[in-house]
Amino acid sequence: MAKVFIYPATSLILSDLVARFGHKPLGTALSIRERIQTAGLDSPPLQMTPDDAKKGLKWAAVEVPSGVRGRMSLFGPLIDQAEAAIIVNNPDFAFGCMGCARTDELVEFLVKQKNIPILELSYPADEDEGIIFVRKVRDFLTSLGGNS
Amino acid sequence: MKEATVRIAQLSCGPEYSGVQKEIYTAAEAVGAEVFFPDLSLADIRRNFRDFGLDVKSGDLKLAIARAVALVEGAAEADAVFIASCFRCAEAAIVRNELRRYIHEHSKLPVVSYSFTERTTSGTLLTRMEALTTIARRRALLARERQTGLTMGVDSGSSTTKAVIMQDNEIIGTGWRPTTEVLNSSDEVIALALEEAGVKRDDLDAIGTTGYGRFLIGERIGADLIQEELTVNSKGAVFLADCQHGPSTVIDIGGMDNKAISVLDGIPGTFTMGGICAGASGRFLEMTAKRLGVDITELGPLAMKGMGEGVPMNSYCIVFGTQSLVNALAEGHSKEDVAAAACHSVAEQVFEQQLQEIDIKEPVVMVGGTSLIQGLVRAMGNLLQTEIVVPHHSQYIGSVGAALLSSGFVEKN
Numbered sequence: 397m398a399k400v401f402i403y404p405a406t407s408l409i410l411s412d413l414v415a416r417f418g419h420k421p422l423g424t425a426l427s428i429r430e431r432i433q434t435a436g437l438d439s440p441p442l443q444m445t446p447d448d449a450k451k452g453l454k455w456a457a458v459e460v461p462s463g464v465r466g467r468m469s470l471f472g473p474l475i476d477q478a479e480a481a482i483i484v485n486n487p488d489f490a491f492g493c494m495g496c497a498r499t500d501e502l503v504e505f506l507v508k509q510k511n512i513p514i515l516e517l518s519y520p521a522d523e524d525e526g527i528i529f530v531r532k533v534r535d536f537l538t539s540l541g542g543n544s
Numbered sequence: 545m546k547e548a549t550v551r552i553a554q555l556s557c558g559p560e561y562s563g564v565q566k567e568i569y570t571a572a573e574a575v576g577a578e579v580f581f582p583d584l585s586l587a588d589i590r591r592n593f594r595d596f597g598l599d600v601k602s603g604d605l606k607l608a609i610a611r612a613v614a615l616v617e618g619a620a621e622a623d624a625v626f627i628a629s630c631f632r633c634a635e636a637a638i639v640r641n642e643l644r645r646y647i648h649e650h651s652k653l654p655v656v657s658y659s660f661t662e663r664t665t666s667g668t669l670l671t672r673m674e675a676l677t678t679i680a681r682r683r684a685l686l687a688r689e690r691q692t693g694l695t696m697g698v699d700s701g702s703s704t705t706k707a708v709i710m711q712d713n714e715i716i717g718t719g720w721r722p723t724t725e726v727l728n729s730s731d732e733v734i735a736l737a738l739e740e741a742g743v744k745r746d747d748l749d750a751i752g753t754t755g756y757g758r759f760l761i762g763e764r765i766g767a768d769l770i771q772e773e774l775t776v777n778s779k780g781a782v783f784l785a786d787c788q789h790g791p792s793t794v795i796d797i798g799g800m801d802n803k804a805i806s807v808l809d810g811i812p813g814t815f816t817m818g819g820i821c822a823g824a825s826g827r828f829l830e831m832t833a834k835r836l837g838v839d840i841t842e843l844g845p846l847a848m849k850g851m852g853e854g855v856p857m858n859s860y861c862i863v864f865g866t867q868s869l870v871n872a873l874a875e876g877h878s879k880e881d882v883a884a885a886a887c888h889s890v891a892e893q894v895f896e897q898q899l900q901e902i903d904i905k906e907p908v909v910m911v912g913g914t915s916l917i918q919g920l921v922r923a924m925g926n927l928l929q930t931e932i933v934v935p936h937h938s939q940y941i942g943s944v945g946a947a948l949l950s951s952g953f954v955e956k957n
Contacts, residue, residue, distance in 0.1 A: 438566070445563040449662035461630030462662040463558025470561075489603065490586055496557065497601035497635065 398540040401478035401507060403500075405471055407492030410482060413530070417537035422474040424494075444469075456502060467499040475506050480513045480540050482533060487519040513540065550577040550677040553622035555611050555643060557604035558630040562662045568628065571669035577677045582611045582620035598642055605629075605639045612643045616650045623680035626673070627657040645903060648806065648813045654679040655814045657901060672817060675774035679812060685952045686775060686811045689788050693749035693954035696737065697780075697946025698730055698765070699773070700757030703799025703826065704913060707733040708943035709741035709748075710951070717741025718940055726757040727764055734765070752776070752950030754942045756800075768953035773942050774803055774815050780945025781909045782810045784935035791905035795894065795924065795932075796941065797914040799826045802894050806902040816901040824893030826914040828862050832886040835869055836879050840917075847887045847919020850880030857885040865889060887919035888926075895927045909933045911941035 398419045402410040405424040414421035431443040439445045444466055452465030455472040471494075483504060484491065494500055507514065515536040520526040552572055559565045572579045584592070584607075592613035593606045600606060608627070614620040627643055629636030640657045647655050656672045658664075679686065691710045699706045701723060707730070709717035719736030723729045738745060752769035753762035754776040762770035773796075781794040788810045796803040802825060805815040833843040855877050857868045865886075872882050908930055910921055915938040925932040937944060 439563060440566060440569070442560045442565075444561055446662035447563065449562050459632065461558065461633040461636075462562035462564075462660070463630040463633070466558070466561030466563060466662070489589060489606075493603035495561075495602060495604035497603075498633065500601075 398479040399477050400537070400540070401474055401481040403481065403483045403503060403507065404487055404492030404494050405474065405503075406494060407484070407487070409491060410484065410533075413533050414482070414537060417534065419480075419537060419540060422478055424470060427470045427474065455506065461498070463496055464499045464502065467494065467496060468502065471499070471503050472506075475503065475510070478507065478510065478512060480536075481507045481510075481515070482536065483507065483514060483516045485516065485518050491519060547576055547681060550575075550623045550680045551621070552577050552579050552624045552626050552673070552676055553582050553611065553615055553620065554579050554626050554628065555608040556626075556628040557602060557608060557636050557639075558633070559628055559660060562630065562660060562664075564660050564662060564664045567664055567666040568626070568669060570666035571673045574666065574670060575674045575677045577624075577673060579626065580622075582614055582622065584610055584614055584620070588614065588619065596646075598639065600635055600639055602635055605636060608639060608643065612647055615653065616647060622653065624676040625653050625655045626676065627655065628660055631659040631661045633659075641901065644814050644901070648903065654812065657814070657816070671772045671774065672815075674772040675812065675815065678771055678775045682771075682775075683811065685949055686779060687809070688779075688949060688952050689783070689810070691948045691951045693951055694743060694747055695750045695752070695947045695951045695954065696734070696748050697943035697948070697950060698734060698751070698753045698755075698761055698767075699776075699940070699942030699946060700726055700730055700753065700755040700761050701799060701942065702756055702801075703830075704939075705729040705733050705755075705757070706940050706943045707737040708937070708940045708947050709737045709743060710944070710947040711741070715937055715940070715944065717743070718937070718943075720939070723757075726760055730757065730761045730765070750950040750953040752946030754946045767950070768956075769946065769950040771946070771949065774805060774817060775812055776945035776949060777803060777911060777941050778805045778807045778812045778945070779810055779949055780941040780943070781911045781935065782807055783948055784911075784937055784941065784944060785907065785909045785933050786935075787907050787909070787933075793902065793904050793906070793908045795899070795908065795910050796912040797826055797890065797894055797910075797920065798912055799830075801825065802898055804894070804898045804902050806905065814902050816898045818898070824890060824897060826890075826912070828865055828890055829886060829914065829917060829920065831862065831866060832869060832883065835866070835873075836883060838879070843883055843887075844917035844919050844921075846880050847883035847917070848922065850878065850882070850884030850919075855881050855885035857882075857889040884919055884923075887917065888923040891920055891923035891927055895924070899928070904928060906930055907933045909935065911935070911938045913939045915939070
């Protein structure tokens with residue numbers, strides 16, 4: 397089983413595909429769930445506090461906007477753990493969205509720096525492309541040693 | 545009777561990830577408002593974003609644009625709009641600016657925008673939220689054009705405390721003192737204004753307070769109206785400058801912060817408040833006067849005689865600004881030139897940091913104590929390429945606005 401970072405990290409479809417093939421998806425749902433379940437914090441809606449933007453300094457300098465640093469405090473630890481990654485470029489809103497294009501750029505760069513197996517795909521425009529898309533994801537995940 | 549909750553639509557990118565969303569909720573709650581995110585279908589998000597035509601890449605900014613279109617088209621209902629994005633994000637700054645302009649031009653919704661860091665607190669946002677709710681709630685009161693009865697306005701500012709007594713639309717008494725202990729300073733200015741007006745406290749029909757100390761003083765003296773300075777100052781400015789109808793722009797360079805307000809028919813539409821550093825406020829001019837060995841009242845005439853262009857001066861930070869001041873004098877520049885350069889530097893900071901965030905419409909009215917520094921008014925006029933209007937009693941603007949607006953309570957009392 398490999399830990400597979402998914403991008404967009406909010407994509408439930410990618411998360412589901414990774415899990416179906418026997419791997420652990422590294423996406424936002426995981427980190428947000430941990431935060432929301434943490435007792436004693438009251439910082440709605442994501443239970444993030446100014447400290448999270450400071451934790452993001454590990455991945456982005458202080459001159460980087462606080463929203464990028466806050467997001468990096470969610471995605472950075474996932475990237476650090478990642479053993480493989482699936483990157484979908486120009487996805488539709490409904491597929492998954494991380495909100496900030498600058499964070500997207502940084503996340504993609506940091507993932508590519510890791511020298512791990514990466515599958516980079518364009519978001520499918522029609523059903524035929526969708527079938528090819530899923531097939532490529534399946535082949536990639538299988539090559540990582542997951543379920544066939 | 546409890547006032548109805550004001551619904552403020554939030555258009556934003558990043559506050560929840562910066563950990564400041566709770567601060568926004570807290571500031572809104574403190575002024576009886578509720579912040580909400582307009583709900584849109586996915587199809588409406590796509591259509592609104594495409595129709596608006598600003599092709600940004602960030603998803604949250606696309607959503608903010610779609611929500612703004614929904615508010616303007618009436619598909620989503622709100623009483624006011626709060627636009628917020630991360631400080632130092634260029635993409636968000638473009639969206640923030642364009643949305644503010646779009647909403648201001650196509651709707652009657654009051655708008656305030658803010659760029660936050662993770663250090664933003666509810667206290668910083670409070671006056672802005674209060675102004676939004678005041679405009680939404682008290683539109684009828686803000687439409688008041690004439691002062692009636694015998695009323696008093698007290699403005700407790702960071703540097704000075706002012707009081708004005710008005711009767712039948714005329715100023716009949718004024719009081720002015722540097723702010724030391726808030727309540728003592730207000731007692732003093734009230735006594736001065738009453739004495740000049742020749743009336744007693746008990747004769748007053750209504751009282752209004754504004755400025756930083758408004759709650760403390762308002763409670764102590766039993767004010768009928770306690771209101772933030774953004775709406776009060778705008779009202780005072782258009783009243784004194786006699787431009788209550790149509791558009792105008794009010795600039796108030798204060799001792800601690802600055803206000804730039806885009807006004808339509810006496811009611812603020814968009815506004816900014818703040819300043820990166822005291823270098824962009826009246827405080828820097830006070831320091832300049834002190835360093836030049838002149839009274840602050842002499843700084844303006846001195847600057848009018850000088851040519852600031854040859855003196856390098858950057859008051860982005862008050863410490864570096866003071867260094868520039870010392871260096872300029874050491875290099876042999878005249879007092880007049882240094883005074884002019886200091887005025888230009890403050891005007892430039894306000895121009896670059898705040899006036900970019902509102903639409904400048906003529907007439908441009910400068911108010912507050914710093915409007916009496918002619919060199920500063922000239923520098924601002926040069927930067928904006930317009931003739932700046934400084935009305936009579938411009939240093940009493942908050943007190944006049946409070947006295948005018950509180951007369952709305954005269955009949956009730």
